[in-house]
Amino acid sequence: MAAVQDTAVVVGAGAKGRPAAQGRWASTWAKHGAGYMFLLPWLIGFFGLTLGPAIASLYLSFTSFDLIRAPEWVGTANYVRIATADPKFAAAMRVTFLYVVLSVPFKLSFALLVAILLDRGVRGLTFYRAIFYLPSLLGGSVAIAVLWRQLFAGDGLINSLLAQFGIEGPSWISHPNYAIWTLVVLSVWQFGSPMIIFLAGLRQIPTDMYEAASLDGASKFRQFYKITLPLLTPVIFFNAVVQTIDAFKAFTPAFIISGGTGGPINSTLFYTLYLYQEAFGNFRMGYASALAWILVLIIALFTAFSFLTSRYWVHYDD
């Protein structure tokens, strides 16, 4: 009964939505209108929430703007201050680079390792794929960051485990020497999405290559080194670029774990966190916009560098 009703409604809507086909526009609309309507949410999002604000922020980066009074044009003063007179900018840069350099390789290696293990015909593969992917879905959320705070606190689970072995651990998240590492571990734990991509890449490698190699007496390690890795380089490249960009933009975990301060002693002062502090904590939206554009520039440079060097180590099957 319900099904019949549904069908009737759909047919009705289709008949009503069809315009009278008159003129070129009308006929184009008749042909593609539905497509554009489906695109509309994305188009609104892109122009309203991405491109528009981006242009606005570029303008604001040349102003002094306290969020309340009208922006005041200051030319390149913000950029000059970033380059010459901002010790916190340098601190944020150090922390962010450290995070990128540590988290991306660890995460990719781990993702590849798990992908290879799963590729070896594990029973219930779909189940494991889903389970391992789960942290990636949850990872950016506030709840997970709060959970992480609990795990690594002085009397959290990690230290309880260490205590079993007679080790008295510090409060990891609130010690300047270790805080960044807990964030790196959190990031590695979210290895799901590169893992899925690696898995797909591994599936593309023809099995007869391995068969031929083992007939020739190549060891498993040699097969990995000579077949898997070279054929996987396009996927590694893709994952590396995407994960590097993500790592540069990381915000939520540091925000939650340090309570928004970037502490203790700036040890978790991610670049985006500093930007946020300047914009909303210190009412310097103009300066924060300049910081944002510096980040865009850095990410663009890194990505360009990756693409330029890729021709020396990425092998496309041609």
Added chain:
Amino acid sequence: MTHRISRRSVLAGGAALLSYAAFAPRAFSEEARLRLLWWGSQTRADRTNKVSELFKTANPGLAINGEFLGWSDYWPRLATQVAGGNAPDVIQMDYRYIVEYARRGALAPLDSYLGSVLKVEDFDQVQIKGGSVDGKLYGISLGANSTAMMVNTVAFEEAGVDLPTPATTWDELARMGLEITKAGKRKGYYGLSDGSGVEPLLENWLRQRGKALFTADGKIAYDANDGAEWFAMWQKMREDKACVPADIQALDQFNIETSPLSLGKAATSYAHSNQLVGYQAINKDKIVLSSHALISKDAKGGHYRKPSMFFSVSAKTSDPELGAKYVNFFVKDPEAAKILGVERGVPESASVREALAPSLDDLGRAALEYVSGLGALAGDLPPPPPSGAGEAELALRRVAEQVAFGQLDAKQGGETLVNEVTQILSRG
């Protein structure tokens, strides 16, 4: 055949009912809307919403929309709303930010409503002045409080240590902390929280030395020597284990829930008197208020009665008089006062205080007695903090951590702190 209703028709009917309930009865009578924004806990939200209901009964046809956030999320939200031109009509404002918002033209001056809509004649005049910027009134104080030490009485008792008194000196307090730690009645427990990064506590200590955090014209009012002595005092307590170690103190995000007292790490914490209600709500042991320790037996206290928070009216509101009316109801109506208690501080109006006294519970009475009983320990209200004060507070916290984690010694800490705060204030 049974009569079956399809899911679609149920949804449609439900939506129609809902929209009727939402719009129909009020569609013609609803004339005014009032949006409120404040920071605070769930307890505060419940109380505030009840007062709004009461105000609505007195003013039929009014729709009130109240929203609340935690302290650190509050200021970004308010700043964005003001920037976006959709500021709430009534804004909870802090002493720290009132100058910034008033000077930038985000708040409506309330002077013209004094005496007519705002009947605050029986307010403490000092507190009225506290809500004024450049000679105009921008905020009505919702209550007075003072900084205070929160003390876990059970932990003191277990260790056989007497509670601190208004005459306790810092030396004595350090000794008490040491004894509690040594007693070892609780696992991983220390006597005191580390207060070296807590700005109101530093201010109290400085005031006892005849100094202050900021001068009236917005400059730093202490020197590197003061900073060095301050850090050295805490360094000693840390070494003695009278207070918590650095990595425990760093867990404190400066709210009730993450203070070492609430985390079960220390027997004291440093906060404001109106927060006693919140502290007791999440701590099993009985918590009491104590004034801050003295630098010497004959020192005069460093306390002052501070407007705990204000209500301000947005400069962009369509009906500033309605906003002022709401604020007046909030601080003057006896029924509202009973609902609010002293959770936002001790009411400024003498008549409200009188009306309120009999209905207060023990916690409320303790907070009221604390603020009114400071006596000689309390001095003049310092001028409102200058722009950049929020950043200066973060700088204190960071330098205190650098000293606590051994990256700087106390002397370098004092110099670094003064340098950084001077720079921050010069930037404005």
